[in-house]
Amino acid sequence: MRKRGSATSRGYDSTWRREAAAFLSDPANRLCAVCGRPAKVVMHIHSIRLRPDLRMNKSNWRPGCHSCNAKEAVLGYALPSLASKRK
Numbered sequence: 001m002r003k004r005g006s007a008t009s010r011g012y013d014s015t016w017r018r019e020a021a022a023f024l025s026d027p028a029n030r031l032c033a034v035c036g037r038p039a040k041v042v043m044h045i046h047s048i049r050l051r052p053d054l055r056m057n058k059s060n061w062r063p064g065c066h067s068c069n070a071k072e073a074v075l076g077y078a079l080p081s082l083a084s085k086r087k
């Protein structure tokens with residue numbers, strides 16, 4: 001895979017980091033939406049490779065852990081959430 005440069009050059013700027021930290025500090029977003037472990041990162045429901053316009057849209061955000069976020073990056077699509085598995 002080709003190197004894509006630093007996080008900042010891909011658009012993960014200070015606004016993103018501040019908004020993401022605020023999102024994850026909400027008790028409702030405490031746990032990874034996929035596996036239920038403590039959430040560390042914001043994951044996008046619609047991949048921002050396909051929908052870059054939804055990058056800062058919080059309706060496209062969900063809490064995730066590093067492990068699930070890495071899996072989604074490889075897959076290129078969102079993993080099913082715990083909530084949908086329990087349906």
Ligand SMILES: [Zn+2]
Pocket residue numbers: 032033034035036037064065066067068069
């Ligand atoms: Zn997870």
